[in-house]
Amino acid sequence: MSTTTATHHDDHGHPTGIMRWVASTNHKDIGTLYLWFSFFMFLFAGALALGIRAELFQPGLQFVEPENFNRLTTLHGLIMIFGAIMPAFVGFANWMIPLMIGTSDLAFPRLNNMSFWLMVPAAILLIGSIFVPGGAIAGGWTMYPPLSVQNPSMSVDMSILALHILGVSSIVGSINIITTILNMRAPGMTLMKMPLFVWTWLITAFLLIASMPVLAGALTMLLTDRHFGTTFFDAAGGGDPVLWQHVFWFFGHPEVYIMILPAFGLISTIIPTFARKPLFGYASMVYATAAIALLSFVVWAHHMFTTGMPVAGQLFFMYSTMLISIPTGVKVFNWVATMWRGSMTFETPMLFSIAVVFLFTIGGFSGLVCAILPVDIQVQDTYYVVAHFHYVLFSGAAMSIMGAVYYWLPKWTGFMYDETLGKWHFWLTTIAFNVTFFPMHFTGLAGMPRRVPDYALQFAEFNMISSIGAFALGISQLLFLYIVIKCIKGGTKAEAKSWEGAEGLEWTVPSPAPFHTFETPPTVK
Amino acid sequence: MNKRTILSLGAAFLSLFAVSSHAEYALNLKAPVTEIASQIYDLHMMMIWVCLAIFVVVFGLMFYSIIKHRKSVGHKAAHFHENHWLEVIWTIIPVIILVAMAYPATKTILAMKDTSAADISIKVTGSQWKWAYDYLDQDVKFISTLSTPEAQIKNQEEKGENYLLEVDNPMVVPVGKKIKILLTAADVIHAWWIPEFGVKQDAIPGFVRETWFRADKPGTYRGQCAELCGKAHGYMPIVVEVKEEADYNAWVAAQKEAAAAADAGADKDWTMDELVTAGKAVYEKNCSVCHGATGAGIPPAFPAMTGSAVATGPIEGHIDILLNGKNIMPAWKDVLNDTDIAAVIAYERNALGNSTGDFAQPSAVKAAR
Numbered sequence: 001m002s003t004t005t006a007t008h009h010d011d012h013g014h015p016t017g018i019m020r021w022v023a024s025t026n027h028k029d030i031g032t033l034y035l036w037f038s039f040f041m042f043l044f045a046g047a048l049a050l051g052i053r054a055e056l057f058q059p060g061l062q063f064v065e066p067e068n069f070n071r072l073t074t075l076h077g078l079i080m081i082f083g084a085i086m087p088a089f090v091g092f093a094n095w096m097i098p099l100m101i102g103t104s105d106l107a108f109p110r111l112n113n114m115s116f117w118l119m120v121p122a123a124i125l126l127i128g129s130i131f132v133p134g135g136a137i138a139g140g141w142t143m144y145p146p147l148s149v150q151n152p153s154m155s156v157d158m159s160i161l162a163l164h165i166l167g168v169s170s171i172v173g174s175i176n177i178i179t180t181i182l183n184m185r186a187p188g189m190t191l192m193k194m195p196l197f198v199w200t201w202l203i204t205a206f207l208l209i210a211s212m213p214v215l216a217g218a219l220t221m222l223l224t225d226r227h228f229g230t231t232f233f234d235a236a237g238g239g240d241p242v243l244w245q246h247v248f249w250f251f252g253h254p255e256v257y258i259m260i261l262p263a264f265g266l267i268s269t270i271i272p273t274f275a276r277k278p279l280f281g282y283a284s285m286v287y288a289t290a291a292i293a294l295l296s297f298v299v300w301a302h303h304m305f306t307t308g309m310p311v312a313g314q315l316f317f318m319y320s321t322m323l324i325s326i327p328t329g330v331k332v333f334n335w336v337a338t339m340w341r342g343s344m345t346f347e348t349p350m351l352f353s354i355a356v357v358f359l360f361t362i363g364g365f366s367g368l369v370c371a372i373l374p375v376d377i378q379v380q381d382t383y384y385v386v387a388h389f390h391y392v393l394f395s396g397a398a399m400s401i402m403g404a405v406y407y408w409l410p411k412w413t414g415f416m417y418d419e420t421l422g423k424w425h426f427w428l429t430t431i432a433f434n435v436t437f438f439p440m441h442f443t444g445l446a447g448m449p450r451r452v453p454d455y456a457l458q459f460a461e462f463n464m465i466s467s468i469g470a471f472a473l474g475i476s477q478l479l480f481l482y483i484v485i486k487c488i489k490g491g492t493k494a495e496a497k498s499w500e501g502a503e504g505l506e507w508t509v510p511s512p513a514p515f516h517t518f519e520t521p522p523t524v525k
Numbered sequence: 526m527n528k529r530t531i532l533s534l535g536a537a538f539l540s541l542f543a544v545s546s547h548a549e550y551a552l553n554l555k556a557p558v559t560e561i562a563s564q565i566y567d568l569h570m571m572m573i574w575v576c577l578a579i580f581v582v583v584f585g586l587m588f589y590s591i592i593k594h595r596k597s598v599g600h601k602a603a604h605f606h607e608n609h610w611l612e613v614i615w616t617i618i619p620v621i622i623l624v625a626m627a628y629p630a631t632k633t634i635l636a637m638k639d640t641s642a643a644d645i646s647i648k649v650t651g652s653q654w655k656w657a658y659d660y661l662d663q664d665v666k667f668i669s670t671l672s673t674p675e676a677q678i679k680n681q682e683e684k685g686e687n688y689l690l691e692v693d694n695p696m697v698v699p700v701g702k703k704i705k706i707l708l709t710a711a712d713v714i715h716a717w718w719i720p721e722f723g724v725k726q727d728a729i730p731g732f733v734r735e736t737w738f739r740a741d742k743p744g745t746y747r748g749q750c751a752e753l754c755g756k757a758h759g760y761m762p763i764v765v766e767v768k769e770e771a772d773y774n775a776w777v778a779a780q781k782e783a784a785a786a787a788d789a790g791a792d793k794d795w796t797m798d799e800l801v802t803a804g805k806a807v808y809e810k811n812c813s814v815c816h817g818a819t820g821a822g823i824p825p826a827f828p829a830m831t832g833s834a835v836a837t838g839p840i841e842g843h844i845d846i847l848l849n850g851k852n853i854m855p856a857w858k859d860v861l862n863d864t865d866i867a868a869v870i871a872y873e874r875n876a877l878g879n880s881t882g883d884f885a886q887p888s889a890v891k892a893a894r
Contacts, residue, residue, distance in 0.1 A: 059688065060680040067756040067823070134825055140753045146730060147713040147755060150853050152825050235731020241714055242729060276596070278606040306716055306751070307727045308708075308734035311638045315631060322623045326616060333615045336587045343602035344595045354591070358584060365576040372572060372626060374565045374633040377725045378554055381716065381751040445569075446551035447720040449751050452759030454678060456690050458551055 014515070022117075025109035027094045028513060030116050032412070034091030035405075037119060039481070041083030042398070044127070046474050048076040053436075053470035055453055056463050069453035070138035075126070077141030078159065081259065082166050083123055085393065088401045089262040090115070090173055093201050096408065097177065099506035099513065100195045102186030102522045107179040111172050118169035125162035129155035140451060142252070145233035145244050149225050156226065160219045167212040174205035181205075186505070188524035192286070195504055196279060199286050200265030203293045207254045207261070210297070215251035218244060242307050249300035257296045260360075260392060261289055263400035264331055267353045269504075270407050271335055274350035275342030276501035281334040288327035288334075295324050305376045314373055321371040325364065332361055347499070348422035352403025355430050356396060363391025366441065381451075384444025390437045399429065402480065409487050410494030414512035417487040425483060428476035435469030555720040558742045558767075562723030564633045571629070575622060637723075640735045643705030645698065651708075651715030651728035651750065652855055654757035654814060658696050661707075665780045668860055669694045670810060671760045678760075690747040693810075695764035699773035703739045711855050716751035719765055725751055740767040757814055791863040791887040797871055800884055804872025807865045811857075812873075820877030826853070831878035840885055843870055844893045858894060863887040 015023050024030055051072045055064040064072065094112065098105055106112050130136040134153025137143070148156055181202045185194070194202075222244065224230040231237025233244045264285075272279045279285065301309060301317040309317075335357050344350070366388040370376045379385060402425075409417045439462035444450075448459045455463065494511040505524075509517045557563040594600045648659040659666040672693045676682040685691070698704050708717055710728035718725040722738040740746070748763040768776065809818060812830075816822045820830035830836055835843050847866050850856035857866060864887045871884035 059684060061678055062680065065756075066759065070753070070756060070758075138756075144714060144753070147753065150713060150755075150826075235729075241731070275594075276602040277604065280606050280608075281612055282606065284612050306725050307729065308736075311634060314634055314638075318630065318634070319627060322627060325623065326619050329619050330612070330616060332583065336583060336590070337608075337611070338606075339587060339590045340594065341590070341600075341603040341605075342594050343600050344591065345597070346595075354587075357587070361580065361583070365580065368576065368626075369569065369572050372568060372630045374561070374630055374637065374723070375569045375572065377637070377723060378565055378569070378720060380725060381753075442550070442552045445554050447555060447748070449718075449749050449759070451753045452749075454689060454759050457684060457686070457688050461550055 023113070025105070025113050026515065027098050027105045027109070027112065028412075028515065030112050031091045031094030031096075033116050034087045034094055034119075037116070037123075038084045038086075038088035038091060039484075041079055041087070041123065043477065043481070045076050045079035045084055046477060048072050048079070050470060050474050052076065053467040056455070057467040058464065059455055059457055059460050061454055064453060066453045067135065067138055070140070070451065071130070071136040073451055074137050074140055075130070078137070078163075079123075079126060080393075081141065081255070082163065083119075083126070085259045085397050085401075086166075086170065087119060089201075089204070089259070089397075090170075092197070092262065092266070092401075092404060092408075093173075093177055095412065096506060097180060097198055097201060098184075099411075099509065099517060100198050100504055101181065101184065101189055102505045102518050102524065103180065103184040104516060104518050106176050107184060108176045111176055115169045115173040115176065118165050118172075122162040122165040122169070125158045125165070129153075129158040129162075132158065142248060143222065143244075144248075145222060145225065145241050148222060149233065157223065160223050163219055164216055167216050170208045170212050174208040177201055177205045178209075186518070186521040186524050192283065193524060195265075196268040196282065196285055197262070197265035200261040200268075200289055203289050204258050204261045207258050207293055207296065211251045211254040211258070214247060215255075218247040218251065221247075242304070245304050245307065246301065249303045250297070252303065253300045254293075254296045256392075257292055259397045261292065263356070263397045264289065266400045266404040266407075267335065267356055270349045270353040270403055271338050271357075272503065273407070273499050273501045274347060274353075275339050275344050277338060277342040278503075279334070280337035280340075281330070284330055285334055288330045291327040292324060295320060295327075299324060302371060302373075302376070305373050306380050318371060318373045322368065325368050325371075328364055332357060332364070343501075345500075347406075347419065348417075348426055349403045349407035351423065351426045352399050352406065355426070356400045356403065359391055359395030359399070359430075359433070363388055363396060366391060379444055381449055382444035383440040383448045383450055386450050387437050387440035387444060390433075390440075394437070395430075395433055399433075402426075402429070405484065407499075408506075409484065410498035411506060411511050411513055413488050414494055414510075415487050415491035416494050416498070417483055417491065421479065421483045421486075425476060425479045428479065429473065432469050432473035432476055436466050436473055437469070439463075439465050557723060558721045558740050558744065558746065559723055559738050560741070561633065561637055561738065562721060564629070564636070565723045568629060568633065572626065575626070579622075637736075640705050640737045642703065643737060644702040646705045646707060647696070647698075648707045648709070648733075649696075649717055649728070650711055651717065651754070651761075652711035653713065653755050654750075654761040655811075656692075656696075656715075656717070656761065656763060657711075657860060658694075660777075663777055663781075665777055665784070667694045667780070668811075669696065669764070671762055673760075687747065689760065690749070690762045690764070692762055692764045695745070695766045697766045697768060697773060697776045698740065699770045700740055700743050700767050702770075703737060705735060705737045708734045708736065712853060713754050714752050715754045715761070717748075717763060718751040719746050719748040719763060721746045722765075727752055740765075743767045743769055787862050787864060791891055793887075795864075795867070795886060797875065797882075797884050800868045800871035801875050803864070804868035804870070805876065807861065807869040808872050808877075811861070812869065820873075820879075830873055833879075836873045836877075836879050837881055840870070840874070840881075840883055841893070843874070844885060844890055848890070848893060863890040863894075866890045 055069055132154045137155045137159045139148040181198055221232040225233050231239040233239050233241050268279055299321045302321040406422055443459045443462045448455055496510050497507040498511055554566050557566045646661045648661055650657040655668055655670040657668050669692045672691045673689050677684045708726050708728045710730040715728040716725055717728055724736050724738050726734055726736040744767055746765045750761040815827040816830045822829035835846055848858040867885050867887040867890045874881040
């Protein structure tokens with residue numbers, strides 16, 4: 001396939017100006033679009049979180065009415081998950097997978113364009129829903145009925161439509177990525193020679209294809225319950241509100257791994273570079289990723305331990321959930337073993353990666369605590385859970401994305417970023433993150449429920465600390481924006497191989513990577 | 526600029542500890558008062574120590590490596606990238622640890638699910654945003670709502686010790702008895718949770734779920750709704766008073782007496798002013814959370830009372846919607862007595878900007894049931 005594209009290409013022009021982006025079929029340009037899109041969504045949803053933390057700075061109601069508070073938590077969750085984290089990983093997939101496997105582009109460039117541009121109307125629907133009568137969606141990102149059926153606001157329907165569109169975008173993107181990886185690798189690159197990031201994305205793409213249609217089904221049932229008189233989730237008509245939870249989490253738990261497996265891939269790429277030593281246990285990393293993906297389909301009801309399942313169900317889901325910690329542990333051990341007896345340096349991408357290994361493991365341990373059903377009875381729907389999923393999603397997914405942005409910025413822009421500022425960004429982010437979220441373990445254990453705009457006085461001190469941390473965390477990300485823009489505008493010229501210990505095909509092309517690369521495939525030994 | 530940010534942040538922190546040095550920094554689960562809650566507490570402590578031990582070993586090695594195996598101290602990279610024995614060992618050891626964790630957890634789960642041989646059964650119904658308690662063997666029932674004054678929430682008054690964790694009518698149970706809770710909900714999903722009991726159970730509309738506890742120590746225990754249930758989710762606490770057997774029996778007798786007195790009120794003839802005055806209290810406790818203290822409501826979800834077609838239309842329709850509900854408006858017939866319903870109808874028709882001049886006697890409400 002790469003040879004056919006190579007024959008007809010000869011520096012033909014491509015659209016310039018705005019049309020370069022609107023009509024782009026180039027994996028690098030579309031990757032850039034995805035990354036910027038996700039960054040703006042990250043800042044927007046982060047600003048919503050600051051609204052939450054401002055209200056929770058002190059007990060009592062100060063800034064946000066309770067219903068608006070629920071809107072803030074709901075939109076913060078939906079936009080961070082579907083607008084920030086997921087598109088950022090797709091951005092990396094676009095930019096890096098063709099470069100890593102030595103092909104000229106994705107298999108279906110026009111579908112790739114469509115995948116991105118579907119995100120924009122979806123984002124407009126989600127954000128626009130703030131301004132419709134009745135206000136934005138307020139029932140939590142999990143949209144449990146009957147609460148989400150009860151809310152008469154059009155914003156719920158707009159959010160359902162937005163999620164449908166995002167689902168189509170994800171499925172189309174996943175088909176594109178799977179086809180590319182399975183068919184377009186450079187000669188000699190067997191599956192077990194692929195960079196681990198490509199492996200994690202291949203598995204993630206299968207997870208997306210399997211789980212997004214399930215979400216679509218659940219959303220459609222919710223929509224017909226809202227408007228067309230069906231009673232899937234209404235006991236009065238023979239339905240069951242808990243059915244939603246089963247179907248939603250059948251999507252929702254694989255979704256959690258969709259947001260963390262590519263992060264594992266990024267970390268597994270960065271650590272060997274700066275340890276100057278090959279990744280330890282490559283094969284076991286691949287098997288562990290596949291094991292996590294398979295297990296992710298049989299653990300969903302651990303989100304529902306308080307719904308009152310039969311005891312057999314409770315035991316099954318507790319055991320299966322505990323099992324996930326084994327392949328996850330293998331990954332952490334492999335990363336530490338990769339560093340062991342290396343020759344390490346600590347540039348910003350490495351700092352972020354080490355922090356991810358360390359902090360993600362805290363999130364993994366709190367996840368194991370939540371898996372133990374009797375303990376989960378106490379911490380379910382408390383701030384403990386809020387701490388847990390921010391340790392895996394912020395210090396797992398988001399911080400690995402930041403590290404990877406620093407890692408490949410030289411390849412993307414042709415310039416080295418400002419290392420001093422990068423380190424400032426790292427330390428500010430890491431410290432502020434822990435100040436924000438570590439105290440939530442304590443407030444959660446002590447009994448503070450999540451999704452409340454106000455709280456008992458015993459939680460006041462830790463909430464104030466969390467809020468101070470959150471504002472520092474938010475402001476630190478503006479530094480990130482500045483560093484990226486500064487790097488695009490200029491700096492020390494980056495070499496083709498920007499890092500001493502870097503391995504992989506992406507470092508064999510010049511920096512910045514030319515508009516077209518690998519028109520004739522390289523040969524991998 | 527960054528340095529200044531850090532400095533001011535640090536200063537904010539120091540001042541925080543200075544002003545609140547006497548405050549409590551609760552770090553752990555609340556002290557348990559049931560057997561199940563103690564088991565949960567112990568399980569959690571075991572998890573903490575095991576996780577901490579693994580954490581120290583793994584990250585001790587990582588930080589040792591970070592300090593010793595760095596390029597700046599001249600360390601040369603080794604090139605190993607596999608070790609089958611090591612990989613097998615660090616897969617098997619976690620399996621053994623997990624089995625050791627699962628065993629006590631399984632025993633606790635089996636005990637939690639055993640709702641048989643209960644001494645007292647109480648039906649608990651969650652609704653937006655209150656809890657209804659129905660003592661099935663005693664013919665005692667009442668509603669429990671937040672009693673924290675709005676002025677405290679809006680920061681116009683100093684907040685009390687039990688801010689947001691206090692109710693008008695707490696649930697009362699005897700110490701040392703097995704209490705079975707039959708849990709359901711009237712509108713959306715709620716969750717009934719008392720941390721000291723180790724009980725958290727979702728209340729699901731249309732279904733009855735069971736859970737149980739046996740409190741070993743008299744006292745007042747406070748929890749909150751744990752499942753997002755709309756705008757006042759943060760304002761529906763749960764308070765359980767555990768009393769000695771004799772005190773509990775006295776409480777039951779007092780409840781029955783009060784109920785009998787309220788029933789007697791239904792047969793008397795009331796004046797409009799009496800009903801409107803009584804209705805104000807009923808309205809503010811039960812209705813204002815949706816329809817607003819001034820009757821403005823929160824359209825479109827919660828219609829205004831002022832000028833409403835129901836509150837200014839035929840009184841039969843007004844009685845009917847209160848008794849039986851409509852869409853998200855709950856049915857009140859099992860919640861309020863005839864006098865309360867007659868009173869709140871009189872209040873809604875002759876206050877809040879309405880003045881129809883008519884009202885219904887409690888006997889008329891009784892007849893419409």
